[in-house]
Amino acid sequence: MASIFSREINHISDRIFVFWLVLVLLAELTFFLSSQNLFEDFHWVYEFACGSHVLHGTVFYFYVLSLVNPTFQFKKKDLLHVIPFAVYMGYKTTTKSLGLVDCLEEGGCSHSDNIYAVISVYMKFLIIIAYVGSAYSIVWKIKKDNQFKQINPYGVKWIFSIGNGVLILLATVFTIRILDSLEINFVIDQVMLINIIVSVFVISFVYMYTKYAYIFAHPFENVAAxxxxxxxxxxxxxxxxxxxxxxxxxxxxxxxxxxxxxxxxxxxxxxxxxxxxxxxxxxxxxxxxxxxxxxxxxxxxxxxxxxxxxxxxxxxxxxxxxxxxxxxxxxxxxxxxxxxxxxxxxxxxxxxxx
CATH class of the missing domain: 1.10.10.60 (Homeodomain-like)
Structure with a gap:
């Protein structure tokens, strides 16, 4: 974020990328609280930060839109995309208030075998998958579009690379969750493994983003422009x-x-x-x-x-x-x-x- 703020931010895609990094910081906060057994002391902070994971799919979707559309601007109707996050948080709040889930006793809802807690985990994955799938369909459309040759090739490589990276990351974490639900535990600390995977992903792409200045260029500055x-x-x-x-x-x-x-x-x-x-x-x-x-x-x-x-x-x-x-x-x-x-x-x- 410091690297991006050190220069003039001209395009909305940069602002979305910064917000995405903020969400990553919140994700890292949940990993930290969990690894240090601080969940009980910072219960609501943990739950909100954990719930914010849902927004990663939404932000990725809008990030791709902002890269491929040179005139992209947020509109009031885009606020509707907050609804999935609101529904997810509403579900978690309702199940807890009704006493269906007690995350404090269970050591965190993300680790619980409670059926309502498990549903919340898969709700999160389904929301993220829906947005990532929608964004990736845009990526593939760009790849196959006849205007591809006129687009800044590095900009397209960036979009395609981060699209593939997000899919691989999501698939890996989802597989770990599935194996865990099937009681196939091939790692001692699942949270730590996911933390490492996410961290490697983030470090790799942030390194690419800050090292190569052509990433900052808008990918659709073509002949028409x-x-x-x-x-x-x-x-x-x-x-x-x-x-x-x-x-x-x-x-x-x-x-x-x-x-x-x-x-x-x-x-x-x-x-x-x-x-x-x-x-x-x-x-x-x-x-x-x-x-x-x-x-x-x-x-x-x-x-x-x-x-x-x-x-x-x-x-x-x-x-x-x-x-x-x-x-x-x-x-x-x-x-x-x-x-x-x-x-x-x-x-x-x-x-x-x-």
Whole structure:
């Protein structure tokens, strides 16, 4: 959340993503209270936080909508989507007030064998599954749509990846619950296992979200959007796109910006005065590479130029790696092998043998 708030939030999808992270914090709170046996001391906090899990499906649904629809805005009728959560909380409150469920005595409703508590667990899953299924149907529609080729491919990859991730996460947790209800206990601490699974999921996707700035770009900035800005023909748009790409390359080469080991997309954007999402889209469409691979290609080529000039005879490979913009020997070796399928040392030896 801090990473997202550190920049200007322009699109509603970012706000929805922040709210989703808030829900994740509430989920982690339930795991913490359960693992520390604090359920009884913070009973209502636990129950509300546990009930908020229902909203994950709803938020995921609206997150996908906000990504695929450039004009998406919340309307009053969208408040109807709060009803499933209200019904779920109403059911839990009613069963407790009637004495049908006593979560305090049973160590938490999520762990209870009480039939009414079990129903509440499956109500939660059904609500989440309904929303995730609806959102995933939108994801598949995007994948099959004829406009797919005009969409920012990284934006679509993000939508498709997070859609697959949510499905896998939900299926895994649901399977654990089913096995538990069948008294097939293959783990000692079910809550801890689910906590680990959720945490790995969250860390993975938040890492992707914050590492790659192209995720921030709206995935549907396509030719139609360009036409509204004055490009009447596709050829004109592509020509303008190529000019911008060449401008980016010329500036990087002239100032050798790739030598900066901390050359983030944001830093390059500020130097060249071109929006981050525009740079990332241009690089991907022209080179079919990510921003990091694009910059690393410059660094590797510069290293090879130094080797051609026999710079390695006077300097260590680590020194040359730093000169090229790499921050460590391991990252240098990894990237070089990614581009040439051999290590820098092997490359130098093969050059000597030739």
């Amino acid at each position: 360009a036409e509204t800005e004055g490009f009447k023909k596709l050829d004109d748009y592509l020509e303008q796109e190529e000019e911008q790409y060449n401008e980016i390359c010329a500036y990087i080469e002239e100032h050798q910006l790739f030598k900066d080991g901390d050359l983030t997309l944001r830093k390059l954007s500020s130097k060249i005065n071109i929006p981050e999402h525009t740079i990332s889209q241009l690089i991907n469409r022209v080179t079919d590479r990510s921003y990091s691979d694009f910059i690393n290609a410059y660094r590797i080529n510069f290293f090879i130029e130094q080797i051609e000039q026999n710079a390695h005879e006077d300097q260590t490979l680590l020194y040359l790696a730093y000169e090229c913009g790499f921050n460590s020997k391991s990252s240098f070796n990894r990237v070089f092998k990614q581009f040439h399928e051999i290590t820098p040392t092997e490359y130098i030896k093969s050059r000597g043998s030739n």
